[in-house]
Amino acid sequence: MLDSFLVRAALAGLGVAVAAAPLGCFVVWRRMAYFGDATAHASILGVALALSFNMSVFAGVLVVALVMATTVSTLSGRGYAMDTLLGVMAHSAIAFGLVAVSFLDGVRIDLMAYLFGDILAVGRVDLAVIWGGALLVLALVGWRWQQLLLSTVSPDLAQASGIDPKREQLILTIALAVVVAVAIKVVGVLLIAALLIIPAAAARPLAHTPERMAAIAAAIGAVSALGGLQLAYRFDTPAGPTMVCVAAGLFGLSSLVSLSRV
Amino acid sequence: MSPLVTFENVSVRYGAQRVLDAVNLSIQPGEIVTIVGPNGSGKSSLLRALIGALTPSSGQITRAPDLRIGYVPQKLHIEPTLPMTVTRFLSLPVKVATHAAAEALAQAGVPELGPRQMSNLSGGQFQRVLLARALLHKPQLLLLDEATQGLDQLGSAAFYRHIEQVREKLGCAVLMISHELHVVMSASDRVICLNGHVCCEGKPDVVASAPEYRALFGTGTGGALALYRHDHDHVHGDGCNHDHPHEAAE
Numbered sequence: 486m487l488d489s490f491l492v493r494a495a496l497a498g499l500g501v502a503v504a505a506a507p508l509g510c511f512v513v514w515r516r517m518a519y520f521g522d523a524t525a526h527a528s529i530l531g532v533a534l535a536l537s538f539n540m541s542v543f544a545g546v547l548v549v550a551l552v553m554a555t556t557v558s559t560l561s562g563r564g565y566a567m568d569t570l571l572g573v574m575a576h577s578a579i580a581f582g583l584v585a586v587s588f589l590d591g592v593r594i595d596l597m598a599y600l601f602g603d604i605l606a607v608g609r610v611d612l613a614v615i616w617g618g619a620l621l622v623l624a625l626v627g628w629r630w631q632q633l634l635l636s637t638v639s640p641d642l643a644q645a646s647g648i649d650p651k652r653e654q655l656i657l658t659i660a661l662a663v664v665v666a667v668a669i670k671v672v673g674v675l676l677i678a679a680l681l682i683i684p685a686a687a688a689r690p691l692a693h694t695p696e697r698m699a700a701i702a703a704a705i706g707a708v709s710a711l712g713g714l715q716l717a718y719r720f721d722t723p724a725g726p727t728m729v730c731v732a733a734g735l736f737g738l739s740s741l742v743s744l745s746r747v
Numbered sequence: 748m749s750p751l752v753t754f755e756n757v758s759v760r761y762g763a764q765r766v767l768d769a770v771n772l773s774i775q776p777g778e779i780v781t782i783v784g785p786n787g788s789g790k791s792s793l794l795r796a797l798i799g800a801l802t803p804s805s806g807q808i809t810r811a812p813d814l815r816i817g818y819v820p821q822k823l824h825i826e827p828t829l830p831m832t833v834t835r836f837l838s839l840p841v842k843v844a845t846h847a848a849a850e851a852l853a854q855a856g857v858p859e860l861g862p863r864q865m866s867n868l869s870g871g872q873f874q875r876v877l878l879a880r881a882l883l884h885k886p887q888l889l890l891l892d893e894a895t896q897g898l899d900q901l902g903s904a905a906f907y908r909h910i911e912q913v914r915e916k917l918g919c920a921v922l923m924i925s926h927e928l929h930v931v932m933s934a935s936d937r938v939i940c941l942n943g944h945v946c947c948e949g950k951p952d953v954v955a956s957a958p959e960y961r962a963l964f965g966t967g968t969g970g971a972l973a974l975y976r977h978d979h980d981h982v983h984g985d986g987c988n989h990d991h992p993h994e995a996a997e
Contacts, residue, residue: 514829635839638825645798645818645890646840692830692866 489613494714497607497615501668501680502706507626507684508661509701509706514637514695519568520658520709521678524665526660527553528674530582531666532599536589542599543614546669550662553578558655587679601675602673602725604714610679611670618667622660629656634695672725679729680706689738690743705735748776751814751888751920752797757806759792766792768944769806774888779914779921781931785963790924791821793941794890798924814888817881817919819874821892827866834861835881847883855879856909857860871895874906880912889913891923903927907934928964 512518527712528546537547553574559569586596598606607615626633633653636643640650661681668677684706685698692698713728720727750773757765766789774780795801796808798818825831826888837848852858855875874894881889884986891910895903907914911934914921925931931938932951939948944957954960 501772514826516826519995539904620914629836631842632842637829638831638839639799639819639823640838641795642818643821643840644795644800645816653930679959688831689828693831694835695863 487609490607491714491718493607493609493612494604494724496713497604497671498710498714499672499707500612500615500619501664502684502710503703504622504664505668505677505680506688506706508622508657508664509631509681509683510688510695510699510702511626511633511637511657512598512661512681513685513689515657517567517571518678518682519571519575520661521665521681523557523578524550524553524662525674525677526575527578527582528665528669529596529599530578530585533582533585533589535586542658542669543666547662547666549578550665550669551659554658554662556653558651558658561654591728593695597735598673599669600673600675601723602669602671602676604671605725605729607670615667615671618663622663625656629653633657640734672728676720676725676729679732680709683729683732683736687732687739690739690746705732709735750775751811751812752922753807754793754797754810755807755809757796757808759789759796759801760804765804766943767796767803770937770941770945772945772948773922776887776920777914777918778935778936779911779923780937780939781921781929781935782924782941783926783928783960783964784937784946788942790941791892793923794818794892794924795888800863805837811887815884815886817884817886817889817893819877819881819889819894821894821896821924823873824878825865829866831865832861833863833865833868833876836865836876837883837898839880841884851879851883852876854882856905865886871899874898878906878909882917885917886919889921889923891921891925892927893924895925895927910934913914 487496512521527549531549532542534540534549538545539580544657557567557574560570584631626675632643632648633656635646635648636653643650643653664681668680672680682701687705688698688701691701703717708718709728709732713731714724716722716731717724717727754770754772755772757767758765766787770793782793784790790929792801796803797810798816833852834845834848836852837843843851849858849861852860855878855941857872857875857879860872860876865873865876874897880896889910895906898906910921910923913919926967932955935951937948938951938954940954940957940960940963942963946963947954948958949957
């Protein structure tokens with residue numbers, strides 16, 4: 486069954502969509518929308534490092550994304566607003582990344598493949614990495630769900646209940662770094678943030694509790710991944726962007742639902 | 748009985764600014780203690796240091812082992828992007844049974860709010876829900892940071908009556924910050940007058956007649972208007988014997 490590149494692509498898309506959904510909800514709730522972008526941009530630097538040190542791209546991206554995540558977590562709340570910090574990190578990381586790529590003599594890397602992903606080229610090993618990462622993230626978020634949620638509602642309420650909100654934020658940013666690293670092959674650097682935010686945003690008008698919102702976001706993400714893949718196959722369009730287009734369409738539909746309620 | 752919380756010479760800084768300066772206090776089980784003080788006197792910082800959200804730059808905060816704290820913050824904004832029913836909110840961070848949540852809301856006087864979204868509540872409803880949540884796990888120490896903000900006079904009087912009933916029922920200590928001096932003076936066992944340092948403390952009538960308190964709040968209830976004025980060259984009465992480094996001239 487895994488012999489078909491389409492089946493592998495579908496499974497890869499599903500894995501990323503399901504892991505991105507609950508994280509995307511936190512990104513939306515905590516107004517960290519820029520975080521996905523920043524981690525994603527930084528991962529270009531990870532690609533360059535991976536190629537120059539002969540590491541796997543996944544490992545390179547993961548390392549850079551983790552460094553970014555911990556830097557931002559440490560510096561936030563010390564006189565820098567989160568968006569400023571992320572802006573500094575995102576833009577400098579992509580600049581350093583592009584400069585680093587230019588040093589790579591002889592290696593012709595297809596930057597486009599990393600910017601937009603190449604889900605149809607997903608192999609068995611990639612699939613294992615994607616699902617391994619996705620399950621890890623789901624387990625992490627599931628384990629810390631209540632603590633993460635209360636820290637999101639109010640860091641002080643969390644603190645009074647004996648929860649360290651800084652630690653929860655670090656767990657969340659680590660989970661985000663993992664998702665970005667596994668998703669780079671599927672949708673590419675430029676569209677990872679879209680897979681995080683759009684399904685969560687589309688799920689908001691349809692949900693009354695945080696758990697429901699995460700579940701609906703996962704369903705919307707899965708439909709976007711599978712539907713996008715099918716459309717891309719039929720119309721010969723790039724797969725990653727097509728998946729995001731489907732998600733955007735679903736967001737449009739759900740906002741019609743919320744408009745019709747008022 | 749050993750105290751629930753003890754502050755020993757606790758100082759807290761925001762950068763170069765010192766918001767708490769060598770604060771000593773302790774809270775005994777079951778007592779109602781109120782902190783009064785002008786704006787910027789470090790009242791909220793004191794509560795936040797107590798829950799561990801602020802780390803003292805010097806001094807020691809000792810909490811009783813496994814101390815259960817119920818905390819009602821000054822204000823809390825829940826993003827409308829976060830769908831959260833009142834019932835769900837009560838299950839943070841520990842899941843509670845549906846009937847326990849319903850009972851807590853009924854006791855807080857808002858039995859009908861369960862299915863409502865947190866972001867759609869009025870100020871008064873929100874405070875009651877926060878209190879209901881804080882009481883769910885039978886706290887030994889209840890912290891209220893201007894919990895009646897946004898309530899009208901009747902509402903806040905009812906709120907404080909409720910607090911007294913809660914204390915009688917649960918036997919918990921209450922540490923609260925309030926601007927409503929007349930309420931505070933009648934409802935507290937002990938009053939701590941704070942202005943960076945502890946100016947004076949004691950039974951409400953003792954504190955009310957203390958010169959430090961008068962220096963902060965003037966005399967009588969009209970004195971509440973004097974909230975923003977505070978002179979550091981106040982004279983200390985007999986009940987207070989702490990030192991100000993800059994009052995050698997007195």
